[in-house]
Amino acid sequence: MTTETHQKGDRRRRTFLIIPLVLFLALAALFFFQLGVGDPNRIPSALIGRTVPQTELPPVAGLLQDGKPVPGLSPALFQGKVTLVNVWASWCVPCHDEAPLLDDLAKDKRFQIVGINYKDQPDNARRFIGRYGNPFVAVGADPNGRAAIDWGVYGVPETFVVGKDGKIAYKLVGPITEQNLAAVLRPTIEKLLKTQ
Numbered sequence: 222m223t224t225e226t227h228q229k230g231d232r233r234r235r236t237f238l239i240i241p242l243v244l245f246l247a248l249a250a251l252f253f254f255q256l257g258v259g260d261p262n263r264i265p266s267a268l269i270g271r272t273v274p275q276t277e278l279p280p281v282a283g284l285l286q287d288g289k290p291v292p293g294l295s296p297a298l299f300q301g302k303v304t305l306v307n308v309w310a311s312w313c314v315p316c317h318d319e320a321p322l323l324d325d326l327a328k329d330k331r332f333q334i335v336g337i338n339y340k341d342q343p344d345n346a347r348r349f350i351g352r353y354g355n356p357f358v359a360v361g362a363d364p365n366g367r368a369a370i371d372w373g374v375y376g377v378p379e380t381f382v383v384g385k386d387g388k389i390a391y392k393l394v395g396p397i398t399e400q401n402l403a404a405v406l407r408p409t410i411e412k413l414l415k416t417q
Contacts, residue, residue, distance in 0.1 A: 268389045273299050273306075273381075274371040278361025282343040286355050294335060294361025294368070299387040303332035303413045305406075306381040307357075307397075308369060310341045311349035313377040315396035320353035322397045327356035331414055336360040339369050339377050382406065384413045 268274075278294035285291065298304065307323060309316040327334050336357040338346045343362065350360075363369055372381065375394055382391040391409045393401060 268373050268381075269392065270388060270390075272387050273383055273389060274368070276361070276368045276371050278337065278363055278368055281338050281341075281346045281360050281362045284343070284347055284350060284355075284360060291355065291357065292359045294337065294359055296387070298333075298335055298359055299383050301385050303385055303410055304383040305332060305334045305410070306337065306372075306383060307334060308337045308339050308372065308374050308377050308379045308381075309349075310339045310377050311345035312341065313339075316349075316378045317353070319378055319396040319398070320349075320356075322399070322402060323356040324354040326397075326402075327354075332410055333358045337368055337372070337374075338362050339374070340364060340366050380406070382409045382413065 273296060275296045276294060277296070280291055280293035305326065323334060334356045336359070338360055340363065346362070361368065378396050380393040380397055381389050384390050390413055391405070393406065397406065
């Protein structure tokens with residue numbers, strides 16, 4: 222075997238070792254770039270621009286507002302009014318953090334807030350509302366999580382903004398915070414209030 226042939230063989234082996242390393246580094250750079258870009262709470266949803274799921278949910282048993290039962294969820298709720306749909310549970314720690322913000326948002330009567338109570342016990346849901354106040358005009362009980370699947374929910378809390386036409390305009394994954402409320406939710410709501 223000549224020296225030249227031996228050198229060619231060494232180059233080939235190095236090339237075969239370098240190619241996987243280069244591919245790995247390229248993929249790592251791509252993942253790193255994707256993690257650092259955009260709003261981490263906004264996960265694209267196939268439902269954006271589509272009509273809300275035609276989900277009927279019963280009310281949370283025994284939940285009252287001003288002595289009257291709070292209704293469950295119905296597709297008719299979404300027609301003609303901008304709506305914030307909040308998926309929550311009493312056992313969800315971030316839901317406790319966002320509850321005061323939802324209560325504050327409910328003071329603006331130009332839009333409505335409805336809730337989907339996810340995999341919760343009615344007693345616990347009522348205690349949660351009793352502790353923080355009820356920002357919801359309707360709360361549907363989703364004890365097995367089926368409605369949440371229809372809505373494309375990844376986990377709680379999640380919030381959807383729905384236009385007067387009943388179409389989903391925005392999805393927020395994670396809790397409502399002062400920051401995303403000011404930067405995204407309020408502007409989205411205001412835009413929908415003006416354009417529809």
